[in-house]
Amino acid sequence: MTTVPISADKSPGIVLELLYSLKVKDAMTTEVVTASGSATLREIQGIMKEKAITGVPILEYGRLEGIVTIGDIIGALDSGSLDKIARELMSTSLVTIDAEMPLSFAVTYFDRYKYGRFPVLDGTGRLCGIITASDILRRLLIALNEEICRMEKRMAERQAKEEGPLPQVEMSFGTMPHDFSKAGNASQKFKKTLVERGCPPQIARKAAIASYELELNQVIHSSGGIMRMRIFDDSIEIFARDEGPGIPDVGLAMQEGFSTANEWVRSLGFGAGMGLPNAKRVSDDFFIESKMGVGTTIRASIRLDQGENQWN
């Protein structure tokens, strides 16, 4: 299960971005129920009840002249003037909003004017829709959902591109410079995992040798790094990346017998210049890249689909 990388801290940023990129016309309701100025408030109340709405714009010759809201109806009920016509009692101090404005404008309008809805006018000043707070919320939810779908798709594509098939097992370990007390632990755990999963001994041994040599290489020479072991259906991959100092001449380092290890390291039985060649020898694919001041990346793979390397 992959997680969608929207952090709680940053998600308001996404919402703001959507509010600026979406326009009022993207969120408004376009099927606006209107009435003419000669309709009675009683008729309008009937429309509100039937359509479950709380405001009806009043049009005169196609132009927006006012709005009758549920508040106006309540006022009319109170004063017994339900049979008067809309033209007489409608609110005419209208706040309208332009269809081309960003949605963020509508949000500010709701804050500033405390109305429940705003008539939306097109470029020619004609009523083309109506917008309520729930229209905005609904549109935002749809947009957020679309955004998440896009992110998930991008993540899946990126993962498929970068990492290829998903491994059955993935383990990773950190290494510390000159920490010989823990050196080899990662490789031992990895080998145990292989054996537990039924890996044939000769394959487990190759993987363990490659893993151990790369691990020791980091312990002896680097300022620390990470080891990542992955078991795929058709291969075992050991990946080692350290944080420097880097190998000045990779060709030389791959030669058996070449070593820059110090006397102390040599006295422990390491640093004989056999590590990297050993790791390469047991691997079917061996990739090494090193940059001075940056670090060294090594990927050693053992294929499981050929010759004596048959697992199952």
Add this chain to the structure above:
Amino acid sequence: MELSHAATLTGAILVVGSAEKKISGGYTSDLLSDVMAHAKTGDALVTIQAHKNTVAVASLVGAPAIFICNNRPIPEDMIEAAAAEDIALLKTALSQFEASGRLWSAFSPS
């Protein structure tokens, strides 16, 4: 060959592990990468490298026993590591040359 027999041949004492463990040969080296490269599964490791990294190497190549030569002192953490990895540790006063020679003769009678 049972370890008890190999211990008798080399005058070694068993520091940790079972005397009934079996070895099928041996490999002698003080270079751990060399051991990694050449020791076979079932080999006893003959060395003077008395530290826990030798145990890690033995475990990775599948060596069931380590002979520490020249009576080199064996640190406590090496004994613990060997016990944890189920690898026998033996200590002998012989040099690598002598210990290897005696084991080799027993494996290759002529």
